[in-house]
């Protein structure tokens with residue numbers, strides 16, 4: 716697999732470029748986050764070797780282990796999975812982006828831990844756009860309160876919203892377009908809360924099966940795992 720990683724990154728980059736071109740967007744406006752969960756550190760190093768700088772993990776422990784094992788300043792680490800308050804202290808030292816803020820208490824804990832080491836951490840508020848019970852994220856109605864709370868913080872920046880659409884086959888991606896449109900609409904409706912460390916310039920949406928549709932609907936960060944690193948064996 717590992718020999719194919721660079722080729723796969725090129726293919727994904729081409730998919731992004733084509734979707735951008737259809738949407739009249741500049742490809743530089745879409746950041747590729749390579750989701751390396753359940754893959755060995757060597758795969759991350761291989762991807763880094765062909766120019767990939769942003770990596771995403773969805774488990775606190777695995778993220779921590781990989782961040783500690785890979786001493787490379789140029790890597791930007793993204794936590795894309797569910798948070799737990801008691802795990803936040805293990806990531807604040809190194810993580811650059813946390814995509815899964817669904818409660819004020821996570822922001823409070825990040826602020827507390829990051830202030831002690833004088834870091835500022837980028838975050839996104841995760842919305843449950845699929846409406847499925849088993850998916851995490853807050854509701855559109857919760858966003859206002861979270862953003863108002865974040866306005867007063869110094870060591871957390873809220874940079875936008877994140878959403879995970881219903882899992883569909885690649886040829887069914889059109890079905891989830893309304894979910895991406897909803898995330899964008901929720902963002903647009905909350906622009907008046909931009910103040911202090913709250914800026915809503917980012918939409919983290921789109922994965923292996925639906926990234927084109929997400930880009931057409933305004934995604935600025937696609938989180939792509941399988942199209943880069945291959946299928947995952949355990950989940």
Ligand SMILES: *Cc1c(COP(=O)(O)O)cnc(C)c1O
Pocket residue numbers: 750752773795796879922923924938939940941942
């Ligand atoms: C695993 C995961 C991804 C990547 O999914 P693929 O289908 O492998 O591209 C993206 N976002 C989150 C939150 C994930 O857990």
